[in-house]
Amino acid sequence: MERVYANRKFIVIGVFVIVGLIFILRLFLIQIVADKYVLSANNNVLRYITQYPARGLIFDRNGKLLVYNEAAYDLMVIPSQVKKMDTAELCRLIGIGIADFIQRVQKARSYSPFRPSVFESQISRENYGYLEEKMFRFPGFFVQSRTLRKYTYPVAAHTFGYIGEVSPEIIDQNLYYKSGDYIGISGIEKSYEEVLRGKKGMRIKVVDVLNRDKGSFQNGKYDTIAFAGTDLYSSLDVELQQYGELLMSGKKGSIVAIEPSTGEILAIVSSPAYDPNLLVGRARKTNYVMLSEDTIQVPLFNRALMASYPPGSTFKLVGALVGQQEGVLFPETRYFCGGGFPLGNGKKVACHSHPSPLNLSESIAQSCNTYYCRVFRSIIDKKTFRTTREGFESWRSFVMSMGFGKKLGIDIPGELNGNIPTSGYYDRYHGKNRWTSMAIISLGIGQGEIGIIPIQMANLAALISNRGFYYVPHIIKAIGSKDKPNKDFQVKKVSLIDPKYFDIVIKGMHDVVEGGTARASRIDSITMCGKTGTAQNPHGKNHSIFVAFAPMDNPRIAISVVVENAGFGAAWAAPIASLMIEKYINRKVKRKDLEQSMITGNPSTSAIKVIDQ
Amino acid sequence: MRERRGIFEHIDWWLVILYLLLVGLGWINIYAAVYDINHSDIVDMHVKYGKQMLWIFAAVFLAMIILLIDGKFFAQFSNLIYGICILLLIMVIFSGKEISGSKSWFQFAGVALQPAEFAKMGTALALAKFLSLTETDIRKRNDLFLAAGIILLPTILVILQHDTGSALVFLSFILVLYRAGLSDKFLIAFVLVPMLAVLSLLINKFIIVGGLFLIAVLVFLYTKRRFLNTLIIAAVFLAATGFVFSVNYGVNHVLEPHQRTRINVLIGKEIDLKGAGYNVNQSLIAIGSGGMWGKGFLQGTQTKYNFVPEQSTDFIFCTVGEEWGFLKGSLVVVGLFVVLLIRIVIVAERQRSRFSRFYGYGVAAIIFFHFFINIGMTLGLLPVIGIPLPFFSYGGSSLWAFTMLLFIFIRQDSYRYELL
Known part of the structure; x- marks a missing residue:
């Protein structure tokens, strides 16, 4: 009877075949079409362990180690592997409470029960010693080493900068960085990040479902080795740097010292400073907050690069050079000074008492305001120019060629442009072409809209000492080894001023120190050339400025010093500059009294006799 | 041998x-x-x-x-x-x-x-x-x-x-x-019943019952208007409706929680x-x-x-x-x-x-x-x-x-x- 139903075998076989085909199709889809399963499988078993290379070291110009690495240890936890243990002991060892312990384990668990999370970061070497002996008693915990930046001398914090965990924005933009990596955030650490960081390595490890190490993946076929970062040879003279910071202690301002023949920065001080070791390791966050919230001292602000001042009388050097180049000023040009330059509206640019009339070099030595107002007018209103604008643009291009009004391009991040106003600015202010040399006369004596940053002032001193050229100031002289010069700073920048016009200016600068405004800062053994300046400060006491270089014939150091709210240039900036020069050239300072009064003195209540401007 | x-x-x-x-x-x-x-x-x-x-x-x-x-x-x-x-x-x-x-x-x-x-x-x-x-x-x-x-x-x-x-x-x-x-009907039911069960878990049960009613009406319209046919259609409709509700009840109230979760994961209602x-x-x-x-x-x-x-x-x-x-x-x-x-x-x-x-x-x-x-x-x-x-x-x-x-x-x- 069931023979009738024999054909039903086809239905039964059909069901078997269809189910088989459905399985084959499904297998085809997941094994061949989809690739997410391969990725998931790799996520399951492969652990990519980054091998962090040691960051490059930084040396000073005399081979002294400035920045190095120190091992630090992160205590890691894998929550799923944590078993019953002496929790109190672990808490005691790293100095946390039980409640904190539980909270941290929970936090790690919420990230992932199977992957390591940082439990306590940057344990001191000492604590690590204790911990290491007892590690076996804390299942699920292990220690991962990291390196921290350390600074031999607690100086030049602004210049070195600091490193920190890379931000998510950078991770998005730059494929090299992964979450948790460190990156240079400011200073040299930032500008030379790619040199210093080296190359990360990657070890691929296989783990089982409990995250237990099952050895390297395919015998390390895909592992990459870490390459240590490249060492940097800084041009900094750390002794000079230390001395500069000492001199500036308790003051606001900056010192920039450059080797004129190369543009190498010998010292770059921004005061108030801070110890670079503060921004290292686990204390970095709290210290950073402390430093950044100090709105009175603003210690994180790098004045040497980021503070823009009117250069005051130091800018007369520029006037003297441009005037000669324009052919409106000669060594024997004399202008009468009757205590000031009349502005025609009853007001005048005041000048202090000095013999009159003065020639060019004497005008520098005595820093006559009237003289440079007249020089400025003669430049702008030169007969060959049809308009004030044309004269101004010519003046401006000469000034710009001396490194003002734009970034010099130094290798420390954060440098400002400074400001040399454009004719467009005056058009907007006074109306198009409705301004004359008289309206902008204060530019002639370095006041008004003009803004110069300290490193530009030092660069001016270097340019004058070189008689018309400079190398872009830089802090790193060699990369990798001492005899591999930093190729980025080998180009000589030549100003638009003919070298022949410099001698008379240099003579004037020499006279400033020998018998002029800064004669109190004269050094017996060194022929120093300098120029005082006072930046008008509408918010308080004027800023004391001095630019100088020495020795006169074979210049080895060019320097700018700004001391905020310290009054005349000769009062504080000039003595500090002279001490720096003496320190650098003689390696020893003989004028201990002056040194002492500079270190301990307070410019805002200074009783030092001011000779003149 | x-x-x-x-x-x-x-x-x-x-x-x-x-x-x-x-x-x-x-x-x-x-x-x-x-x-x-x-x-x-x-x-x-x-x-x-x-x-x-x-x-x-x-x-x-x-x-x-x-x-x-x-x-x-x-x-x-x-x-x-x-x-x-x-x-x-x-x-x-x-x-x-x-x-x-x-x-x-x-x-x-x-x-x-x-x-x-x-x-x-x-x-x-x-x-x-x-x-x-x-x-x-x-x-x-x-x-x-x-x-x-x-x-x-x-x-x-x-x-x-x-x-x-x-x-x-x-x-x-x-x-x-x-x-x-x-009879073929049993085998067909053997395939259809699980399908209905899955549907009743995925879709609102009232929508399914509505759908079933629609099908019943269509079948009624396309079969000879005999009393017996009508009775069978009505019975099947009622049985299916009862089934839909009992599946829901069974899954939500009778099954052990881990079995319920497995079923929900399978039909895509839960990702776990x-x-x-x-x-x-x-x-x-x-x-x-x-x-x-x-x-x-x-x-x-x-x-x-x-x-x-x-x-x-x-x-x-x-x-x-x-x-x-x-x-x-x-x-x-x-x-x-x-x-x-x-x-x-x-x-x-x-x-x-x-x-x-x-x-x-x-x-x-x-x-x-x-x-x-x-x-x-x-x-x-x-x-x-x-x-x-x-x-x-x-x-x-x-x-x-x-x-x-x-x-x-x-x-x-x-x-x-x-x-x-």
Whole structure:
């Protein structure tokens, strides 16, 4: 009877075949079409362990180690592997409470029960010693080493900068960085990040479902080795740097010292400073907050690069050079000074008492305001120019060629442009072409809209000492080894001023120190050339400025010093500059009294006799 | 001597070779699944592949014995065997050993035996015996109920052991009944009812009831307006509506929470990669990462490092997929099973004895159901129901039960010439 139903075998076989085909199709889809399963499988078993290379070291110009690495240890936890243990002991060892312990384990668990999370970061070497002996008693915990930046001398914090965990924005933009990596955030650490960081390595490890190490993946076929970062040879003279910071202690301002023949920065001080070791390791966050919230001292602000001042009388050097180049000023040009330059509206640019009339070099030595107002007018209103604008643009291009009004391009991040106003600015202010040399006369004596940053002032001193050229100031002289010069700073920048016009200016600068405004800062053994300046400060006491270089014939150091709210240039900036020069050239300072009064003195209540401007 | 040679002469070597291939491949994959570089001795009795090796030898020995047994034996004693199986099922409820939630194991001298595995064979025998009786007509209600009784008695006993997976296997006997002449409607209902069940979980039940009503109206419009027809349509509609509501109620109020979660994960209502979905997800990762050619023998990372749970038993197919890939693994194993099933049907159809033929269908139905549920589960197509892959999965009871199941059929087949 069931023979009738024999054909039903086809239905039964059909069901078997269809189910088989459905399985084959499904297998085809997941094994061949989809690739997410391969990725998931790799996520399951492969652990990519980054091998962090040691960051490059930084040396000073005399081979002294400035920045190095120190091992630090992160205590890691894998929550799923944590078993019953002496929790109190672990808490005691790293100095946390039980409640904190539980909270941290929970936090790690919420990230992932199977992957390591940082439990306590940057344990001191000492604590690590204790911990290491007892590690076996804390299942699920292990220690991962990291390196921290350390600074031999607690100086030049602004210049070195600091490193920190890379931000998510950078991770998005730059494929090299992964979450948790460190990156240079400011200073040299930032500008030379790619040199210093080296190359990360990657070890691929296989783990089982409990995250237990099952050895390297395919015998390390895909592992990459870490390459240590490249060492940097800084041009900094750390002794000079230390001395500069000492001199500036308790003051606001900056010192920039450059080797004129190369543009190498010998010292770059921004005061108030801070110890670079503060921004290292686990204390970095709290210290950073402390430093950044100090709105009175603003210690994180790098004045040497980021503070823009009117250069005051130091800018007369520029006037003297441009005037000669324009052919409106000669060594024997004399202008009468009757205590000031009349502005025609009853007001005048005041000048202090000095013999009159003065020639060019004497005008520098005595820093006559009237003289440079007249020089400025003669430049702008030169007969060959049809308009004030044309004269101004010519003046401006000469000034710009001396490194003002734009970034010099130094290798420390954060440098400002400074400001040399454009004719467009005056058009907007006074109306198009409705301004004359008289309206902008204060530019002639370095006041008004003009803004110069300290490193530009030092660069001016270097340019004058070189008689018309400079190398872009830089802090790193060699990369990798001492005899591999930093190729980025080998180009000589030549100003638009003919070298022949410099001698008379240099003579004037020499006279400033020998018998002029800064004669109190004269050094017996060194022929120093300098120029005082006072930046008008509408918010308080004027800023004391001095630019100088020495020795006169074979210049080895060019320097700018700004001391905020310290009054005349000769009062504080000039003595500090002279001490720096003496320190650098003689390696020893003989004028201990002056040194002492500079270190301990307070410019805002200074009783030092001011000779003149 | 002449007679014995005759027995081996008439053996269906196709089935024997397919059996040996599946058992051999199974062992290789169990070896890979539990392989540990530190313990690679293949007869080490402390590891699964060592034990499985022993069980394979025992199974082959068992197969030989079955081939030597008189051909009339199984037909004659099928009811006795069934009775013993039922007895064992009852005994295990009271004196069995509980392993992972199911009280379905006897412990004999270090070996755990699961009567449910053997009860499938016993039921196949008893059902074949009943259907082969000349007076049996499955189209008659009484006979259908009797057949259903033969099937449902062990099913209920297995459910009482909390072994739902094994209990479901007994549903597969509907194929045997179908071959014996069961109305098409039952088979259609057998397919449609689960579909309706899934739909009632996925879609708002009132929408489904609305849909059902619409269908009922359409059917009413296109059938002859007879009173009986109308009554049947109304009854079917009411039954379906009741079913939809009871499925909802059953899933939400009767099932254990973990079973509910499994069902919800399967039908896509819940994504739970750490809980119920973990097994399936890891299973898919293992198989999917095998790609076209697989990672190579012993190179499977997902299966070797324990990401896949139950990898030597219920999820053994993951190792196949991961290490051997689509072409060398998946196609081969799925292919072997389909060929085996077809071969069983072909051999069953050539039987002169109705008993042998229905028993053959029983064998095919059981193996097919295991194959369907097990691989469907590892591929994430069916809920996680823990039943082994025949011949492949680790485990003595299962291997021996399937060996006996198949070889009794092979013996019946070789006996067909003696029936002349």
